Structures are given as C-alpha cells and as structure tokens.
Amino acid sequence: MNMIQPLLQVRDLRVDVAGRTVLESVSMQVRPGTVSVLMGANGSGKSTLGLALAGHPRYRVTGGSAQLGGADLLAMDVEARARAGLFLSFQAPPDIPGVKNNLFVRTAVNAVRESRGDTPLDAFDFLVEARGAARQLGLADAMLNRPVNEGFSGGERKRNELLQLALLKPRLAILDEIDSGMDVDGVRATLDLVARLREQGTAFVVVSHYLHLIEALAPDAVLRLENGRIAETGGLALAQAIAQTGYARSPDAVEA
Template sequence: MTKPSSALLDVRDLRVQVGERTILHSVSLQAEPGSLSVLMGANGSGKSTLGMALAGHPHYRVLGGQALLEGQDLLALPAHERARAGLFVSLQAPPDIPGVKNNLFLRTALNAVRAARGEEPLDAFDFIASAKAAARDLSLPEALLGRPVNEGFSGGERKRNELLQLALLRPRVALLDEIDSGLDVDGVRAVVALIGRLRAQGTAILVVSHYLHMIEQLAPDAVLRLDQGCIAETGGLELARGIARTGFARAAEPALEA
C-alpha cells in the first residue's frame, strides 16, 4: 500500500503526452506548505508541460501517474475545479481576453475561490479597494484594472497582472512559469517579495526560472533539473549556480547540495 503523503502537492510518476510525443516520461515531486522549489531545464525538457498538465489543459494528455492536492485527486477534476481547490499556474505568455474587463475577471475568480473555501464573496467596493492596493504594491497602473485582460499590455505588465492574480487568490500551490520574463529590476523585486509573503502564509511554490540572481534572492529549499521528461538532478543553490556556469549541455554530474 502506498504511504499517504503530508505534502500539499504530491506528484508521482507523472507521464504526459502532447500530440503524438511523450514529453514527461516520469516526474515525481512533493511540495510541502511554505516550501519553494525551482525547476530548471533545457528547452523542451518538460517544465511548462508539467504546469499545463497539472492545470488541466486539454492538449496535455496524462498517460499515467498521480497528482494529489492536499490528498485530493487533482487529475480527476476539470480545470476550473483545480483552481478552486487551490492550484495556481502562471503562463509563459499570458494571453489577451478581449471584451473581459480585468477587474471583473479578477473578482469572479477570487469569489469562486472564496466560495470553495467557505468564505463570503467580496462586493465590488471591497474588491476594488483590495485590488488597487495589491496593484500599487506591484507597480501595476490602476488604470489597467478597467481594461480588457492583457489587451494592449506590455510584456512586463502581463507578468505583473499575473502577480496581481497570485496576490489576490492566495493559492495553496503555485507553479510560476518564468514569471520573471519581461520584468525589470523592480518587477523582479516585487516577485521575490510576493513569494516571500505567500510562503509565510503556507503556500507551496514551484518556480520555473533560469535567472540566477532571482533564484539566489528566493533562497529555494530545492533546485530540480529536468532532462528529457524526468527529474535528473536535485540539489540546492549550488546546482543552480553550476547550471548557470556550464549550461545544460554537459555531462551528468552528481546532485549538488547547498
């Protein structure tokens, strides 16, 4: 009998296919409350596939394995129920949603999550006050709250808008796919500060990044290197520093501990 796990997120032998190609061959990992893991890997190694499969994207077909969120079978849930259960997955390239106001999108998502937690919904007045405060913390112009989601946003504004979603939703588990992409120095500082606050509240976080300076600031509990759809190495900051020095095109080395 498989021993039950106390982890918020427990992924075991996950195998995922996209089209006719198997991308994840066997990925197992755990994320404890308040933990931070960094996922690194060459292009095509499966980092984004992991996030999309956990989120329930229909183009990512799970061939086998298991993913539990607080003991609940995540893979059995439709995508919106995974979000309501406390999973947040950011995108490398957040899309536009024409015709849908940003503040309406955010309030609807937040109240759906609050309902799943047994909390009362926020009215428009209380929501906009909290949204504006969170936007100021992230240096996101308040005017963008009233515009269609990501329409006409710069790359950095799209990423800050995802950070705004993260700050308001306060998920149980967050997988952030290159959240630093397109951000300036102040934006990276905002990422580090927000992740620190969420960890203190018990959110388990997995960050996909190759930006060593940010990784060092985040001080992760673990660094995982994905290679050909498997976790090939597990270590600490020294593993991230070694990858930054030599790249991924190198002979396999023993896992390095911080």
C-alpha cells in the same frame, strides 16, 4: 526530519502532447510554504508539467498520479483544480478581449472564496483590495478597468499575473518564467510577493533559468528536468553548478 506532509505529490507522471510523449516519468513533492525551482533546457517539459497539472486539455496525462492536499488532482476538472488552490502563471499570458480585468479577477476570487466557505467580495471591497495589491506590484489602477492584458506590455502582463496571485492566495502557485520581460522593480515586487505568500503557507514551483532570481528566492529545492524525468535534485548549489556548466551535465558533474 521534516514531518510536514507534502502539499503536492507527483508520482511517475507521464504526459503526451499532440501524440508525442514529453514527460516520461516525473516524480516530485512540494511542502507548504516552500519554494522549489524547476530548471531544464528549452523543450525539456517544464511548461508541460505546469499545464498538465493545471488541466490544460492539450496535455494528456497517460500515466502516474498527482495529489494536491491528499486529493486526486487528476480527477478534477480545470475549475475544480483552481478552486482547490492551484494557480498557474503563463509564460506568455494571453489577451482576453472584451473582458474587464477587474471583473475577471473578482469572478475568480469569489469562486475560490465560495469554495473555501468565505463570503464573496462585493465590487467596492474588491476594488479596495485590488488597488492596494496593484500599487504594491507597480501596476497602475487604470489597468483594472481595461480588458485583460489587451495592449499590455510584457512586463505589465506579468504584473497582472502577480495581481491575480496576490488576490487569489492559492495553496500552490506554479510560476512559469514569471520574471521574463520584467524590469528590476518588477522582479523585486515578485520576490516580495513570493515571500509574503510563502509566510502564509503558499507553496511555489518556479520555472526559471536565471541564477540571480533563483538565489534571491532562496529555494528549498532545485530540480533539473531532462529527457522527461527529474535528472537531479539538490539545493541552491545545484542551480549555481548548472549556471556554470550548463544543462549538458556530464555523469561526473552529476555525481559531484
């Protein structure tokens, strides 16, 4: 019996977007150092769950609860959630014109370090660490001096998200289709980073449709989202069954 307490505990979460209920009642728990894969048809609410937990103002929580490390996540503002160790990668990372990548990431890293009681990194120490992480992810050093994501390809944007993940070392990382637009080397770098952080205790919720990535992640749990609820929970076999039969699962398939 697993006695490790959940890091993330979500109960009966209900979320409205633009006056429409997208998540009816979502309950799930994620323990430290584990990987949970969230699957579901387009529009089922996978991105909504991540954005609501991160505190995006357009995603209004109208019921239920969410705790991170025993603290009330929903009572925190966006910045406090990040400082508490929540990281969200965007499905489509935006540009931030005029803001240098290295300054943006160092500011975020030092804010998190300060909340943990650690000494902030000066510019030199940060660049040493950032360049090392960038090399591991196949991201050119020159990208650190450019405005955030400005002129980046899709794969470079995703690698830049991974760079932030590598340097922030969050307690919980929600990765929304992080492999989208990635080449083979990018996917390999993603898997290596997840494995390293997982060993250090980071928990992951990974949104993905692709069985190859899911199998390589070796998830502890696979959850299928449908009609605003977790319709099925299982292991890798569930992801394999979905890949074979699709998301329109019959009652017989669910029972099996």
